Amino acid sequence: MTPVVIRILYETGADRAVPLPAYETEGAAGADLRANFPDKGTVSLAPGARALVPTGLRVEIPPGYEVQIRPRSGLALKHGITLPNAPGTIDSDYRGPLGVIVMNTGEALFTIAHGDRIAQMVVAPVVQAQFDVHEQLSETGRGSGGFGSTGRQ
Numbered sequence: 001m002t003p004v005v006i007r008i009l010y011e012t013g014a015d016r017a018v019p020l021p022a023y024e025t026e027g028a029a030g031a032d033l034r035a036n037f038p039d040k041g042t043v044s045l046a047p048g049a050r051a052l053v054p055t056g057l058r059v060e061i062p063p064g065y066e067v068q069i070r071p072r073s074g075l076a077l078k079h080g081i082t083l084p085n086a087p088g089t090i091d092s093d094y095r096g097p098l099g100v101i102v103m104n105t106g107e108a109l110f111t112i113a114h115g116d117r118i119a120q121m122v123v124a125p126v127v128q129a130q131f132d133v134h135e136q137l138s139e140t141g142r143g144s145g146g147f148g149s150t151g152r153q
Helices: 073-079
Strands: 007-010 031-034 042-045 050-060 065-070 088-090 097-104 110-113 117-125
Touching (some): 042 097, 088 097, 097 117
Antiparallel strands (some): 042 110, 050 097, 065 088, 065 117
């Protein structure tokens, strides 16, 4: 399979010593993204706080694809660090700075240091739909059953 190529541009002032997004194992679906603070500093998140963490990168995603930004499971389990808009979507026509909205749902202060792995990015194909208005929809076994209608309440 030919890999999808994501072109990367460093932001002005970004530390080029911070590793680019990378798959940490052969079977990884997500490439780890790292914090890249212009002053090589840190950001501390109190419980319930959120911040936009810069990666120092801009990306060019080919048409027909998106990049999804997802939490790292270890940070979520051990520290309650998550992404409140997960998965975040980066569209193929976006060319601005790549930042990650990080939130501390844990009970303790959490500090993100320059170079820390903060999220993962997954490259995915996109299908755009056509939306047609109709007077009725086809019937199914589920029908209009909503939240929890197919399993344990």
